[in-house]
Amino acid sequence: MAEGIADLGAPLVERAMAETGLPRARLEGERARTVGQLRLFADLVRSGAWIRATIDLAQHKRQPLPRPDLRRRHVAIGPVAVFGASNFPLAFSVAGGDTAAALAAGCPVVVKGHPAHPGTGELVARAVRAAVATGGLPEGTFSYLPGPSTDLGSALVADPRIKAVGFTGSRAGGLALMRVAAGRPEPIPVYAEMSAVNPVVLLPGALRARSASLAAGFVQSLTLGAGQFCTNPGLLIGIAGSDLDAFAEAAAAAIRESVPHTMLTPDIRDRFAHAVAALAARPGVTVAARGAAAGPGGAPACLLRTEARHVLADPALADEMFGPAALLVAAADMAEVTRLLESLGGQLTATLHLDRADEHLAAGLVPLLARKAGRILANGWPTGVEVAPAMVHGGPFPATSDGRSSSVGTLAIERFLRPVCYQDLPDALLPPPLRPDNPWHLARRIDGVLDPQPGR
Amino acid sequence: MAEGIADLGAPLVERAMAETGLPRARLEGERARTVGQLRLFADLVRSGAWIRATIDLAQHKRQPLPRPDLRRRHVAIGPVAVFGASNFPLAFSVAGGDTAAALAAGCPVVVKGHPAHPGTGELVARAVRAAVATGGLPEGTFSYLPGPSTDLGSALVADPRIKAVGFTGSRAGGLALMRVAAGRPEPIPVYAEMSAVNPVVLLPGALRARSASLAAGFVQSLTLGAGQFCTNPGLLIGIAGSDLDAFAEAAAAAIRESVPHTMLTPDIRDRFAHAVAALAARPGVTVAARGAAAGPGGAPACLLRTEARHVLADPALADEMFGPAALLVAAADMAEVTRLLESLGGQLTATLHLDRADEHLAAGLVPLLARKAGRILANGWPTGVEVAPAMVHGGPFPATSDGRSSSVGTLAIERFLRPVCYQDLPDALLPPPLRPDNPWHLARRIDGVLDPQPGR
Known part of the structure; x- marks a missing residue:
């Protein structure tokens, strides 16, 4: 699948540019990430680590009762419905992270394509289906359902053959699918990655030492990809004073100079403009800076400002x-600052900017942030999500529907697995990962002790 | 907590006998299991394995972008509501498996006691609260809410401070709590272990070789604890013929000789009698044998018989x-047989009785059973659930609300954990499990490679 997508070449990138307004370099990077994710999960599948083979050997002479032979592995949960995201036409779409994780777990995948990039979706879906055919996988391994209708999505989630759902998109969309899934005769898990403001705390020492560079880094992260990232830094928090004012002025200047980019769809642009206007009209909120007027489809960046007491009064x-x-x-x-952070709902990320002198303040916040967010950053910006084993792209509700997992990185495979235990089965009936001769040479936990280097 | 419960001595067992009708030996065994579970989870906590410390080191010179330092651990999901079961007044109740797993994960626990054994629950709750006090744990670590009302349970699940639910009981009760949890402004996970018939397939060779001993083992498993086990073998399947008839006759004889035991509550006894009478009245169903008439509170064992076509017509x-x-x-x-198994909903267990000559038949069934059940047994009976790392006590809906987990064994801790990633944090701000100096000497996965013997 990875090769097939890479082999689509420039026409895929150009189709995605035409459909999303995203620039070539971004889409080439996103394609590399998409291909890399598929290869990462292929490596994970080969490693067998996801099987979590666990063996408790029989103790025939144990008193008062003998212990049976128990062998556990993890297996695919069943067919998974994946909903592509508008803002990542490749990496979180037809062959994106959810699809890669579900296929790696052994689950057939049915993708509901996002209507904002139908041609991109079709090209990728054809490449995936070709790989299914040439790889000799069962015909039903991958299906693609293009179409704009939300009824289609609801029908897919309601289908009794579907056993789990992966979704990246709006809170309203995610909540609607959660309701459908919970209302089925057989409720199923929904992994919806929905919304976040990704609070960034500018601690006093950091503000004093480098307000200008903080402002530059902030505006770069804010305006990247026209701000259309779930990890966009949408809420900045600092202690009032001249250092925060200096930061605000530098950020305002950078915002005014920012170049507006075309947003993904007219609807997204309109909703953005409406949200900014609505916030600007609230008592106590002022517009600190607005970017240059935008052309058709474009959206000017905007920095608004308020005081914490207003947010505490109206979350x-x-x-x-x-x-x-x-x-x-x-x-x-x-x-x-602490009260404000405590008042927030679940977040994908939370960021601290700090100097060494701020560490005692930061130490008081880190445990609070660990309750609120899936990822905590220091002295960085939350956009840019590394695809790696230690990554968590998730967080408590309403950032996601289910804070127990990650949608990025190898941890994501666990969303589509369930455990099965085999008790006293004859060797010939055991699945290979659990057989005494360990034909797949897996690292297995036997009577509680990991055998990390099984003989080959 | 384990010591405190053990120290309650005979008065605890006698109180449980009076409230449940269960015999002394069973309750002494259940107390040993309860104490053992708490100690097992204490060992798990000390091992730190549940933290799943995972580190991806920074790659400052990586192209096109440097890789940040990423460190992941798993943390407590938050306060957990636990609903005690009627049929395990100790091992699945106030200080049972759910409570042990949730406390081990670091979650405060609020137990809704089962009204069928209020005195037993109170004794155990006092022992747990005393341990919280003498151990210097925070006051809110453990709370006990006795009371018969279902409104109390619903209010507990609806409370915004509760972040997960553990339940063992009826399907109606579990489904009701699932609805409350899904309807909250912030939906939360519910781990409800609800119902199963635990199919047992008697393969031809096994039936031919040992129908009498199979019948004896079956009736012993069926009548254990007055059949009040979620793993009770409620559905036996074999191919029609003289061997199956011989099994049925032997089982019927054993059923007729079985001694009726007092059931847990009058309501449970009445519902049992109603369910048996209703099934016996269905077309195609006959009563093969009934146990001796029962005294007050007692329930006679019963074996009913039908043909597969009737079950396929009316699941x-x-x-x-x-x-x-x-x-x-x-x-x-x-x-x-295959069609019948395929027609069943999710199960806690599925059992095959087989001889060597049956292995080719069994091999065709094991993958099907792995889709249907959390545990597959060969040549055993499903009652008796070993508390061990490889155990899975769970299964697809409607056996449980969430087939991705186990309510017995160390795997259960994962139900109450969520991952958090720390990106580029200064060493002093990292939690101990993720610090470079590894002060807790944990086995950690660093750049994908497990370090199983960290230097001490």
Whole structure:
């Protein structure tokens, strides 16, 4: 599949550019990530680590009762419905992370294509189906359902053959699919990655030492891809004072100079403009800076500002605006910063900018942030999600429907697995990962001890 | 906590006997299991394996972009509501498996006690609270809410501070809690272990070789604890013929000789009697044998018989009867056995009785059973659930609400954990399991390679 997608060459990138407005370099990078994800999961499948082979040997003479022979492995949960995202036409779409993780787990996948990039989806789906055929996989391994209708998506999730759902998109869309899944005669898990404002705390020492470079880094992260990232830094928090003002002025200047980019769809652009206007109209909120006027489809970046007491009084001020806009919140002191963070719902990420002198303040916040977010960053920006074993792209509700997992990195395979135990089965009936002769040479946990280097 | 419960001595067992009707030996065994579970989870906590410490080291010179330092651990999901089961007043109740797993994960626990054994629950709850106090744990680590009302349970699950639910009980009760949890502003996971008939397939060679001993083993498993086990063998399947008839006759004789035991509550006894009478009244179903007439509170064991075509026409014939009753189903051939198994909903267990000559038949069934059940047994009986790392006590819906986990054994801790990733944090801000100096001496996966023997 990875080879087939890479072999699509420039026409795939150009089709995606035409359908999404995203620039070539970004899409070439996203294609590399998509291909890399598929190869990463292929390596994971070959390693067998996901099987989690666990063996408790029989103890025939144990008193008062003998212990049976118990052998556990993890198996595919069943067919998975995957909903492509608008903002990642490759990496979170037809052959994106959810598809790669579900296929790696051994689950057939049915993709509901996103209507914002139908041609891109079709090209990738054909490459995947060709790989299914040439690889000799069962015909039903991968199916692609293009179409704009939300009824199609609901029908897919309601289908009794579907056993799990992967979704990346809006909160409204995710909540709707959660309701369908919970209302089935057989409820099924939904892994919906929905929304976040990804709070960034600018601690006093960091603000004092480098407000200008912080502002530059912030605006670069905010405006990347027209701000259309689930990890966009949408909420900045600092203690009121001249250092925060200096940051705000530098950020405002960079925002005014930012070049507006075309957004993914007219609907997304309209909703963004509406969200910014609505926030700007709220009492206590001011517009600190707005980017240059945008052409058709484009969206000017925007920095808004308020005080923490307003957000504490009306938590909706901290709702996500999907696009290049952020709210800068001035707090009276660290106690108010803490109260503000405590008031937030679940987040994909939370970021601290700190100097060495801030470490004692940061130490008080890290445990709070670990309750709120799936990933905690220091001195970085949350956009850019590394595809790696230690990555967590997830977080408590409403960032996702299910904070117990990650949609990026190898951990994602666990969303589509369930455990099965085999008790006292004759060797010939055991699946290969659990046979005494260990024909797949897996690292297995036997009577609680990991055998990491099984003889070959 | 384990010591405190053991120290309650005979008064605990005698209180449980009075409240449940279960015999002393059974309750002493259950107490040993309860104490053992708590110690097993204590060992697991000390091992740190549940933290799953995973580190991807920074690659500052990687092209086109440097890789950040990423460190992942698993943390407690938050306060857990646990609902005690009627049929295990100790091992699946106040300080049972769910409580042990949730506390081990670091979650505060609020137990809704089962109204069928209020005194037993109170004694155990006091022992646990005393251990919380003497161990210097936070006051809110453990709370106990006794009371018969289902409103109390619903209010507990609806409370926004609760982040997960563990339940063992009826399908109606589990489904009700699932609805409450899914309808919250913040939906939360429910781990409900609900119902199963635990199909047992008697393959031809085994039937021919040992129908009498199979019948004896079956009736012993069926009537154990008055059949009040979620793993009770409620559905037996064999190919029609003289060997199956011989099994049925031997089983019927043993059923007739079986001694009726007092059931847990009058309500459970009445529902059992109703379920048996309703099944016996269905077309095509006959009563093969009934145990001796029972005294007050008691329930006679019952073996019913039908043909596979009747169950295929009306799957409700295979619904659980909670108590010492089973349905023996005669199939025309192996194809019909397969169709019958395929028609069943998710199960906690599935069992094959086989001789060497049956292995080719069994090999065709094992993959099907792995889709249907959490545990597959050969030549045993499903009652008796070993508390061990490889155990899976769970299974696809409707056996449980969530087939991705186990409620028995160390795997259960994962139900109450979620992953958190720390990106580029200064060493001083990292939690101990992820610090470079590895102060807890944990086995950690670093750049994909497990370091199983960290230097001490």
